[in-house]
Amino acid sequence: MERLPGFRDFYPEPLPSKDAWSADARSYLFDQWRAVARRYGFREYDGPPLEPLELYTAKSGDEIVGQLYNFSDKGERAVAMRPEMTPTLARMIAGHQRNYPKPIKWFAIPQLFRYERQQKGRLREHFQLNADVFGEKDPSVDAELIALLIDTLRALGLTDEDFVVRLSSRNAWQEFFVQRGGTPDRAYAFFQVIDKLEREQEAESARLLQALGFALPDVQEFIRAATPTEELGLILSQLSARGLSPYVKVDYNVIRGLAYYTGPVFEAFDRRGEFRAIAGGGRYDNLVKVLSGGKVDLPALGFGMGDVVLMELLRARARLPEFTAGIDVVCLIEDEARRPQTLRLAQRLRDAGRAVEFSLTAAKPDKQFKRALELKARCTAQIEPDGSVRVRELKARDERRLSVDEFVQSMTQAR
RNA sequence: GUGACUGUAGCUCAGCAUGGUUAGAGCCCCAGAUUGUGGAUCUGGAUGUCGCGGGUUCAAAUCCCGUCAGUCACCCCA
Numbered sequence: 001m002e003r004l005p006g007f008r009d010f011y012p013e014p015l016p017s018k019d020a021w022s023a024d025a026r027s028y029l030f031d032q033w034r035a036v037a038r039r040y041g042f043r044e045y046d047g048p049p050l051e052p053l054e055l056y057t058a059k060s061g062d063e064i065v066g067q068l069y070n071f072s073d074k075g076e077r078a079v080a081m082r083p084e085m086t087p088t089l090a091r092m093i094a095g096h097q098r099n100y101p102k103p104i105k106w107f108a109i110p111q112l113f114r115y116e117r118q119q120k121g122r123l124r125e126h127f128q129l130n131a132d133v134f135g136e137k138d139p140s141v142d143a144e145l146i147a148l149l150i151d152t153l154r155a156l157g158l159t160d161e162d163f164v165v166r167l168s169s170r171n172a173w174q175e176f177f178v179q180r181g182g183t184p185d186r187a188y189a190f191f192q193v194i195d196k197l198e199r200e201q202e203a204e205s206a207r208l209l210q211a212l213g214f215a216l217p218d219v220q221e222f223i224r225a226a227t228p229t230e231e232l233g234l235i236l237s238q239l240s241a242r243g244l245s246p247y248v249k250v251d252y253n254v255i256r257g258l259a260y261y262t263g264p265v266f267e268a269f270d271r272r273g274e275f276r277a278i279a280g281g282g283r284y285d286n287l288v289k290v291l292s293g294g295k296v297d298l299p300a301l302g303f304g305m306g307d308v309v310l311m312e313l314l315r316a317r318a319r320l321p322e323f324t325a326g327i328d329v330v331c332l333i334e335d336e337a338r339r340p341q342t343l344r345l346a347q348r349l350r351d352a353g354r355a356v357e358f359s360l361t362a363a364k365p366d367k368q369f370k371r372a373l374e375l376k377a378r379c380t381a382q383i384e385p386d387g388s389v390r391v392r393e394l395k396a397r398d399e400r401r402l403s404v405d406e407f408v409q410s411m412t413q414a415r
Numbered sequence: 416g417u418g419a420c421u422g423u424a425g426c427u428c429a430g431c432a433u434g435g436u437u438a439g440a441g442c443c444c445c446a447g448a449u450u451g452u453g454g455a456u457c458u459g460g461a462u463g464u465c466g467c468g469g470g471u472u473c474a475a476a477u478c479c480c481g482u483c484a485g486u487c488a489c490c491c492c493a
Contacts, residue, residue: 003484005483005484017427019485056493066416114492116490116491116492117416117417117490119486119487122492277492366451366452369454373453373454374454
């Protein structure tokens with residue numbers, strides 16, 4: 001039986017093949033994500049992976065169904081695997097925001113789905129760190145959120161030589177647009193052209209801009225100058241005060257494809273430009289109001305950081321730690337007559353919180369020892385004929401003899 | 416949805432152009448021996464619908480068509 005296309009199996013290390021996904025690395029990534037989010041006072045939430053199709057079609061239109069992993073369930077309900085967390089989150093916030101003091105700072109690590117042909121950095125399923133803040137308009141929150149994004153990547157061993165956050169603002173472009181006589185009906189088309197500027201041929205962009213009443217050199221000069229708006233200036237200064245300046249730069253090329261962004265927007269990229277965006281986000285002050293049918297009006301902002309691109313980057317830059325089984329003690333059973341005593345010892349060590357392994361069947365001593373080495377265990381313990389324990393520290397190549405009680409005691413303290 | 420390239424053992428691959436005994440190697444895994452203790456060495460063993468289906472042929476891993484899957488790019492990007 002094969003996997004469904006675009007889905008992944010996660011194996012324990014060592015990995016069976018070069019392109020296999022590591023369950024250990026995934027746990028490591030999630031642990032780091034959670035740890036940093038909590039340092040910033042974010043609380044974890046979650047929602048259903050399967051939602052009514054209308055949750056996504058209601059505000060985005062039917063055309064997105066083509067990209068959704070959707071189907072009819074046995075109750076003939078039109079359902080979709082969640083492609084993003086924001087609608088679910090907006091529902092949760094709209095329903096119960098009054099129970100939480102503002103600002104509400106929440107994060108989640110949902111598995112998200114889409115129905116598309118897979119390519120590099122883009123599968124049919126991925127995990128994403130989502131961090132959002134509700135109920136605060138001040139740009140210092142934007143700075144806080146961007147700082148969280150930066151620190152998350154730093155916690156994974158990435159430096160300012162590996163990545164940069166490109167900071168931009170919908171407001172800056174809106175101002176540019178209005179100042180040059182742009183009319184609201186053309187705003188969307190204009191943003192689309194700006195969004196594609198880096199990928200599209202210059203001549204084509206120039207043509208499209210001209211049709212909208214703009215000049216490409218004017219747009220290029222605006223991007224080149226990269227003059228921060230007042231709110232971007234505040235965000236930059238607060239990041240600077242944290243010592244995070246090297247990780248961020250104003251870059252008006254970034255505009256984000258989504259229609260609902262309203263203020264500062266940002267994307268994190270690897271410096272060498274080998275990968276897709278690592279993370280992206282921004283302000284969406286109107287979305288909660290729209291999704292709640294006008295009942296709740298809360299300013300909001302957030303970002304998403306996917307595991308696929310990030311893992312590719314961490315692998316390419318060799319920033320992932322070595323993963324082992326994390327075994328503390330391998331009990332060696334030289335003589336099967338001492339297996340009961342050894343089981344007793346193993347049980348006591350496990351009760352003390354240590355990870356313990358031993359051969360479940362009779363095996364030659366050297367084979368057991370080799371297994372301990374393969375497991376990269378911290379030490380081996382062997383019950384001797386006189387009832388004492390012979391302990392060998394594998395790394396230090398140190399050997400000592402002590403009583404079972406002493407050994408268990410030392411392993412308890414070592415925590 | 417479109418296009419290009421790829422698909423042989425658990426893994427990495429050879430064999431395919433020019434069809435021809437029983438499809439190979441290394442690694443991994445398992446067993447035994449040896450070494451008298453730091454992942455060594457030796458011997459043996461297991462695992463293949465040659466992605467799948469059809470066609471051409473006396474004969475297909477090899478040639479042709481289709482299909483599925485993978486990789487990459489496009490479209491799109493939450």
